[in-house]
Every structure is written in structure tokens, then in C-alpha cells.
Amino acid sequence: MATGLTTPLTESLGCRHPIVQTAMGWVADSRLVAATSNAGGFGFLAAATMTTETLRREIAAVRAATDRAFGVNFHMFQPNANEVIELILDNADRVRAVSYGRGPSAATIRRFKDAGVLCMPTVGALKHAVKAVELGADLITVQGAEGGGHTGAVPTTLLLPQVLDAVKVPVVAAGGFHNGRGLAAALAYGAAGIAMGTRFLMTAESPVPRSTLQKYIEVDDPARIRASTAVDGLPQRMIDNPFLRKLEQGGLLRRLFVALFSAWRWRAHTGMSPAQMVKTFFAALREGDGAIQTMMAANAPILIQRAMVQGHPDEGVLPSGQVAAVLDTLPPVAEVIEAIVREAQARLAALGALSRPCGPPAAASRSGEGEEAARSAVAHAQTKEST
Structure with missing residues (x-):
């Protein structure tokens, strides 16, 4: 350990x-x-x-x-x-x-x-x-x-x-x-x-269903994990998929329809009453938020739930950092x-070796002492960790 x-x-x-x-x-x-x-x-x-x-x-x-x-x-x-x-x-x-x-x-x-x-x-x-x-x-x-x-x-x-x-x-x-x-x-x-x-x-x-995790495993290009404002009006990084593209290309009416549906589904999940929904909506308007964006706020949890809980990755959105493109297990x-x-301890040990006093540049070049010292430091750190 x-x-x-x-x-x-x-x-x-x-x-x-x-x-x-x-x-x-x-x-x-x-x-x-x-x-x-x-x-x-x-x-x-x-x-x-x-x-x-x-x-x-x-x-x-x-x-x-x-x-x-x-x-x-x-x-x-x-x-x-x-x-x-x-x-x-x-x-x-x-x-x-x-x-x-x-x-x-x-x-x-x-x-x-x-x-x-x-x-x-x-x-x-x-x-x-x-x-x-x-x-x-x-x-x-x-x-x-x-x-x-x-x-x-x-x-x-x-x-x-x-x-x-x-x-x-x-x-x-x-x-x-x-x-x-x-x-x-x-x-x-x-x-x-x-x-x-x-x-x-x-x-x-x-807890993510394997059908959804497979989409994360399959993505291999960081450019396919991109930020979009289509879900709730704010930049959100997600894996590109057909649902996201449809949401982006659908225009205002489609986004409004999805927003209203999501808001109602989210109300049922949280127990929020219709009256509370109306109160929240008008409070947001008074604070200066746009009406559409306010209603779109419920999109993210509902559309994420469809993929991440219910296991339908092509019918929801897939939030992800770009590192998913380099992970496949x-x-x-x-x-x-x-x-x-x-790995962090090994890298820190190697960096520490670089700061030690060194001899004349020519001698170091002939013997490779600098590189050998770094390798020894890493080996020592790894040996120490395993004992």
C-alpha cells in the first residue's frame, strides 16, 4: 500500500x-x-x-x-x-x-x-x-x-x-x-x-449502467467531449451524441417543449407543488434570469437521469470531462x-533529484549521472512504497 x-x-x-x-x-x-x-x-x-x-x-x-x-x-x-x-x-x-x-x-x-x-x-x-x-x-x-x-x-x-x-x-x-x-x-x-x-x-x-459506461469507454477523441449550452442555457461539457445534436438543432420551440417536460418530471421527483413552481419561476424573473433559461434549469438532472440511471445513453446527455477519451477500463x-x-510519489521523487547539486556539465554528460540519479530516485521511492 x-x-x-x-x-x-x-x-x-x-x-x-x-x-x-x-x-x-x-x-x-x-x-x-x-x-x-x-x-x-x-x-x-x-x-x-x-x-x-x-x-x-x-x-x-x-x-x-x-x-x-x-x-x-x-x-x-x-x-x-x-x-x-x-x-x-x-x-x-x-x-x-x-x-x-x-x-x-x-x-x-x-x-x-x-x-x-x-x-x-x-x-x-x-x-x-x-x-x-x-x-x-x-x-x-x-x-x-x-x-x-x-x-x-x-x-x-x-x-x-x-x-x-x-x-x-x-x-x-x-x-x-x-x-x-x-x-x-x-x-x-x-x-x-x-x-x-x-x-x-x-x-x-x-452505479452507472454498463450500457451507458460503454459510451464513455468508446469515446477516444477529446474533441467529441464538448461544451454546449443546449441543455440548460449554461456551458456544460458532455460526450457528443445524437440526442445532444438534436437538442441543439431543434430551435426554440423544441427546447421549450423539452424544458416544460423536464420541469414537470423534476417537480414530481422533488415533491415541488405547481404553486411552488410558479413562485420559483417568477422569483427568477425578478432576479433577471430569462424565462426560458429558468425553465431549462430542470433539464440537466432529468436528461442526465435518463442516461445515467435508466441506462438509455442515446436518449439523454452524458456529462463528462475530456479525460474520458484516454480512459478505457x-x-x-x-x-x-x-x-x-x-505514480505521483515516483514523479515527485524524480523532480526532487533534479534539484540536487550537480558536477561539471561535461562530466555529467559523459557519465549520464543526472539521468541515472533520477532513475535511482524513482526506484528508491517505489521500493520504499512496497515495503
Whole structure:
């Protein structure tokens, strides 16, 4: 078993490795979260697509399957947000962190902090990172454009250093990570660890039906995993498929029809009454959101559910980071984490060897001492890990 890598992330969350499993709607369930936490990472439950009772059961299932801490993700715009918050606080002895996009108020964040629950929002822009810290975030996950689902336009290699320079809290890098080289690179940038979604989606413990996972295995061109605004009006990275193209080409009337259907289906899932739907709609209008985009907000969870839960990948959408194009197996979570940590330790050892004092350039050139030292460092690290 690989030894742990200690960073501000592991110290804050109490995990052994600086690897976070993100909260993918319909995917990050109790089994995946428990497997991640048991393997030394830190897993987030995707409460944004759960009813209150489902979340209650899922939290209990994680507690029963692991003695490690875990996290819960939610959004303030979901109908049961207040109930989710109370459930999290009731389980604050094990729920170590919460993640979110559009964040809760400063007062709610204070309630979490008073209960010992860390606030760890995910952002895709520099200004959002700064604002999140101002509101009280303890850690920040920064997702570059390579990431799956809702994403920004700035690649990780540009966004990550910008945020690292702008905030004083630990920063977790997301978007494009799937192996030990990526973890070593993120740590070299100054990040406290990495967060991955697609890599965990493509594991043995993933609840996604095999018919849908096969689409992730088959995609081999990163260009086929692209961002589109057709689902809910916001950029969302997905695997290209016939349904997405039909949605994009269908025009306003087709999008409106799909939006209305999705909104009604989502109302039934959450228990939201027609009156609450109308109230939410007009509240969004007052805040300046477009009416169509407001109704389209229900599209994402319903269209994702069709593919990711019901197993009909050509009748829904497939959120994915571009890394799916370089992944073609479904290994166990423990194997994924172990391999990432081992490779990261080997790369860090090799980098450390490059900084040692070296002799005259001519002598090094004749004997190949520099390359040999790097190889020896890697071999030593691997030997040490296996003992």
C-alpha cells in the first residue's frame, strides 16, 4: 500500500491521500463515496439530485460502510435545500465538508463552520473563487474548462495559478486529472490536491449502467467531449451524441417543449407543488434570469437521469470531462487511488533529484549521472512504497 501524501487538504479533511471524488448527480452515491473514503480519498455524496429521504438513507449507508469522514454536495436552488442543510448538521460528526456551486448565505456558512463542517465550494472563474473566500469558504475546488458538467472557459493550467495567487485558503485542482502525473503537477503548482469526477464515474463501484459506461469507454477523441449550452442555457461539457445534436438543432420551440417536460418530471421527483413552481419561476424573473433559461434549469438532472440511471445513453446527455477519451477500463476505486498515489510519489521523487547539486556539465554528460540519479530516485521511492 502506498504511503500517504500529507498536504493541507489531507490535514483539513482527515483523509490519507489528497484525492477528492466529486459529487456527480445520479452517480456519487453511498457505495462510490464509501469506496473512495475507505481507499484513503475523500468522497462527496451528490445530494443535489436526491430527495430528503433518499439523502437520509444514503448518509446512513455511508456511515455503515466506512468509519472515515465524507462530504455532501448540494445547491441552494434545489427545493429541499433547507432540509438538506439540517440533515448535514445532524450528521456533523461524520460529514466533514460540504461542496456547492451557487453558494449559501454567509449566515448558513457560519452555521456549518460552527458545527465543524468545512465549506469547500467549486468554482470555474477567478472572481467566483475570491467571492467564495469572502463568504467564508475554508477550501476552494477550482475546475478548469477540461472538466465535465457545468464548466467555465479557462483551462486548468491558467485558472489554477490565478486562483492560487489570489486566495489564502487551500486550493484543490479539478479538470483534466486522472493519474499520478496530474497529481504531481497540481502539487507542483501549489495546489493541496486534486478532485476528479469522470475518473471515479468510470470505476467498478460506479452505479452507472454498463450500457451507458460503454459510451464513455468508446469515446477516444477529446474533441467529441464538448461544451454546449443546449441543455440548460449554461456551458456544460458532455460526450457528443445524437440526442445532444438534436437538442441543439431543434430551435426554440423544441427546447421549450423539452424544458416544460423536464420541469414537470423534476417537480414530481422533488415533491415541488405547481404553486411552488410558479413562485420559483417568477422569483427568477425578478432576479433577471430569462424565462426560458429558468425553465431549462430542470433539464440537466432529468436528461442526465435518463442516461445515467435508466441506462438509455442515446436518449439523454452524458456529462463528462475530456479525460474520458484516454480512459478505457473500469478498475476498482481502491486500485485507481493506489496507482495515482504511487505514480505521483515516483514523479515527485524524480523532480526532487533534479534539484540536487550537480558536477561539471561535461562530466555529467559523459557519465549520464543526472539521468541515472533520477532513475535511482524513482526506484528508491517505489521500493520504499512496497515495503
